[in-house]
Amino acid sequence: MVDFAALTARIPALTDAAAYRETVWVNHGRLPWAVAASRLDVTASAIDAAADRLARFAPLIAHLFPETTPAGGLIESPLVEAPRLGAALGVPGRLLLKLDSHLPIAGSVKARGGIYEVLKHAETLALDAGILRSTAADYRVLASADARAFFGGYSVQVGSTGNLGLSIGLSAAALGFRAIVHMSADAQQWKKDLLRARGVLVREHAGDYTAAVAAGRAAADADPTSHFVDDEHSVDLLLGYAVAGRRTAAQLDALGVRPTVEAPLTVHLPCGVGGAPGGIALGLKTVYGDAVRCWFVEPTHAPCLLVGMASGLGDYASIADFGLDGRTIADGLAVGRPSGLVAELMAPLLDGIVTVDDARLLPWVRLLHATESLDVEPSAVASFRGLTELAARDPAAAAGPQLAWLTGGGLVPAAVHAAWRRAGRRV
Template sequence: MELVRPADVEAARAALAGVVRETPVTPSRALEGFSHGPVLLKCENLQRTGSFKIRGAYRRIQRLDADERAAGVVAASAGNHAQGVALAAQLLGTRATVFMPAGAPLPKIEATREYGADVELVDSLDDTFAGAEAFAARTGAVLIHPFDHPDIVAGQGTVGLEILEQVPDVATIVVCTGGGGLLSGIAAACVPAGVRVVGAQAAALATWPASLAAGAPTGVAGATIADGIAVSRPGPVTFAHVRALVDEIVTVSEEALARGVLRCLERDKLLVEPAGAAAVAAVAEHPGRWPAPLVAVVSGGNVDPMLLEDIVRRGLVAAGRYAALRVRLTDRPGYLADVLRRVGQAGGNVVDVEHRRLSGAGTTPGTVDVALTLEARGHDHRAAILADLAAAGYEVAAE
């Protein structure tokens, strides 16, 4: 298979002039402690539609002939590709129909409609592809694949060209990956320039390690909070690029993804979705692993506010700053007040208290379980609070 060349990416960039934003690259002091040099964030969360996807979608549709555009386009997506296709179709004067899972974040569904696409909701992500393929066969609409097409790869690769200009001495680029379109494009643009390119994937749905080990695209099962990279199998186009060009693939846990979102929000003042935080999570999980200057691509910022609340809580728990404890104490006046006083003296902030008078297993007459939710300053501080309560004679356990 012929790989996308730097010249193809340059041609895509010329076609995208005036359509996409040249997103900023900003230093991340929060991540420099995990590297031997500067770490910068490429902020594609500030791109039109909130992710890099508009780049590949526009280039793919722009290269259709007049008859193909007249037939319209169709896509399958959990959200970011949907919005990219919808806006690209609107800008290029063609109709777009997008099949999305009914469980996709509501803001992504509504935004896709607002960009002018017809949205068809189906049961699952797998059903979206089946629905889109059937629609294409029935109507003649052109299927715009979310990652597995040379034009998509070339369009996404324009992110890499911008990085080369913005950080001329870049040594490593870390990129989130699901199907591999963005990773393939950046590798096509940047590896010939001598840059190391690393892919970061959610460990809960890590198809790339399995595929590379097998020597062919391989499907895996799983689920992840990073819906933007929740792809169960790469395609032949992206597989060929990743196998030939990408230096390394690493995986990150769900807790690391949550910490990545929280780190971007707190330290870098960026609203980032879990998929967009995968590269940030990888840098933090593998300190000093890659040469600097290092650029972590923040691929998107489309996150459901309800999911964001849960992710932030996960990040706080993973960082030891949010804890749930069970304390068993004597069921007499003053004991609960003593526990709360000790937590306060240790610097903990109690968020919630549940007095479990009928707690059941393990309790004896005259004792009661109290569930505490509290804020701490980190793992060491949390451990110190537990130790202080235990030293005072209370039976305490983390929940």
């Protein structure tokens, strides 16, 4: 039996976390890339295969979602400079923002992993049924009436606080699947309304994210025609996110950002269960190796990956074991138990984890709007805590290029954005 009280007393980051204090956990188990890469189960070739699959689907995506047409059916977001925000936050180096908050289709980073897993599942079914004769076929055949009728015999289910549910629900329904999203009590009403308007069945659960995932997994297990997208254990989700890390390298190069071991790129990623930041970090590492430093940021009330990694217990530990309640305005990060897959994968790769108090988030939402005319959800600006902490703790590293990954908010109603900005002013 684990003595969580003893762990809390022995490990400073857990002492802080259990008291809801902002903290920094430095991963002393991080290894040089050449050593870490040889031990990873998820390889660069698997990421390349995922990128190839997304390219095969691009004509179909452009057909189903015309907003992706300018990018040729690729689900991609801009990388932009943010000098005014950097000055306001006291960031001494060059600040870049990755706008996954404005990804097409689902308006969040979850459009990457979630939609990729739905597409891979659709491809497998279609190839087995002969609807696709080969991977060289024109995938737009999957938009035909016959294909939609075929997919209608299957369901896709997921448990979510909102954003993953949007990506899975919207993409699965567009292909003709019966899409079912199990949503936790802290999911926002507008997300449920949007899903229902697009023909997605939303099942609401009184518990938290973990309870919604468990309910979705049980429902899918009971239905042989159902596929469950498992945010805690899915390698396919992880690969969809990892493609983003590799694509971002080309965008960085176009902006003249060429990281080296002596002048590394530091990336700040909001973290919930861990799949999205874990996949992105892995993708970046396969390109830059030791020339990129990756930090995750979690809310003080829901630092699930911090407690899992700092304790060494992975997904055996939950925030409840340390007396934490999981209540945060950053609803996309309100997760009680980390992905064991990600905790293990990140053990030799991640630089560390920073936590952020909710009181900072709405003022930062307002600041981002004022400085860069960008509207995002509170979860997205959690990454700014990494920027301010690094500037205070390691000025030399902070002087190098910094990349804050904005993870969601593109589909948020304008009235909700306005309310967040007003609340940020009051804080």
